[in-house]
Amino acid sequence: GENVEQHPSTLSVQEGDSAVIKCTYSDSASNYFPWYKQELGKGPQLIIDIRSNVGEKKDQRIAVTLNKTAKHFSLHITETQPEDSAVYFCAASTDSWGKLQFGAGTQVVVTP
Amino acid sequence: GAGVSQSPRYKVAKRGQDVALRCDPISGHVSLFWYQQALGQGPEFLTYFQNEAQLDKSGLPSDRFFAERPEGSVSTLKIQRTQQEDSAVYLCASSPRDSSLYEQYFGPGTRLTVT
Numbered sequence: 356g357e358n359v360e361q362h363p364s365t366l367s368v369q370e371g372d373s374a375v376i377k378c379t380y381s382d383s384a385s386n387y388f389p390w391y392k393q394e395l396g397k398g399p400q401l402i403i404d405i406r407s408n409v410g411e412k413k414d415q416r417i418a419v420t421l422n423k424t425a426k427h428f429s430l431h432i433t434e435t436q437p438e439d440s441a442v443y444f445c446a447a448s449t450d451s452w453g454k455l456q457f458g459a460g461t462q463v464v465v466t467p
Numbered sequence: 468g469a470g471v472s473q474s475p476r477y478k479v480a481k482r483g484q485d486v487a488l489r490c491d492p493i494s495g496h497v498s499l500f501w502y503q504q505a506l507g508q509g510p511e512f513l514t515y516f517q518n519e520a521q522l523d524k525s526g527l528p529s530d531r532f533f534a535e536r537p538e539g540s541v542s543t544l545k546i547q548r549t550q551q552e553d554s555a556v557y558l559c560a561s562s563p564r565d566s567s568l569y570e571q572y573f574g575p576g577t578r579l580t581v582t
Contacts, residue, residue: 361509387568398471398558398573399510406568444509452498452517452565457509 357382357449361458368465374432376461378445381426387448388421388428389455392441399444403430435465469493471574473559479580480549488544488577492561499542500571501534502558510558516542517565549581 358381368374380388386407391399405412405419405428412419416435421428432439442462446455472491480486492499498517502510503526513532515523518539527534531550536542546553556578560571 389570391573396575398473398575401570401572404570446509448568450523452515452522453562453569453571454500454512454515454523455502455510455571456512460507460509 357385357447357456359445359447359456359458361445361461363461364459365462366464368435368463370435370437370465370467372435374430374435374439374463374465376430376443376445376463377427378429378447378458379425379427380447380456382447382449383423383426385426385447385449387453388419389446389448390417390419390430391444391446391457393444393460394441402443432463435463437465437467439463440465471559471561471572473557473574473577475577476575477578477580479582482549482551482581484549485545485547486549486579488546488557488579490542490544490559490561490574492540492542492559493563493572494540496561496563496572497565498562498569498571499536500560500562501542501544502560502573503528504556504558504576506555513544513557546579549579551581554579554581 389404501513512526516536556576
């Protein structure tokens with residue numbers, strides 16, 4: 356089955372700097388890659404996603420890139436703000452109805 | 468609009484008790500997923516419904532776990548004879564279509580603590 360690895364496990368950045376989180380996946384059939392932000396005591400919130408026919412997608416300060424050949428995808432957050440502090444999860448979907456395999460998460464701390 | 472809701476938000480059960488966790492998906496969403504999230508970990512898939520049909524239950528950890536969605540809307544995850552290792556956050560997610568290419572929206576989760 357699919358295996359998703361996520362790095363780093365923790366990331367501390369100064370406000371205004373950029374943050375990058377990287378994930379690799381094992382199943383070449385994976386075709387959908389969402390990113391979720393989870394704040395303490397809340398459910399995961401979808402922040403951006405990318406499908407396998409696209410190499411890059413951007414939404415304001417957030418961007419995701421996908422390299423299908425290397426089987427890795429990354430989340431980029433620019434101009435970080437304290438409210439970006441949370442745990443971020445990458446995920447990959449392979450089967451026909453969308454079961455997600457999640458990475459272990461990255462704790463992002465943005466210091467003012 | 469209304470998102471995915473789950474109840475109760477917190478549940479404390481004594482070992483051996485049965486519990487029932489409820490999920491109200493976004494109206495009209497075809498797909499419904501249950502995930503289990505241990506402390507400090509990513510969510511792990513438990514089971515999947517397409518309307519009222521349970522098409523995948525490969526992630527259910529034991530036969531003490533049972534899920535249903537009888538009318539293709541509200542779903543209930545039941546855990547019989549709870550054990551301490553069942554302590555986790557149980558997340559429900561719904562998706563508008565039965566395809567891997569559509570977004571899943573998560574509820575706030577139910578935190579289950581087994582004492």
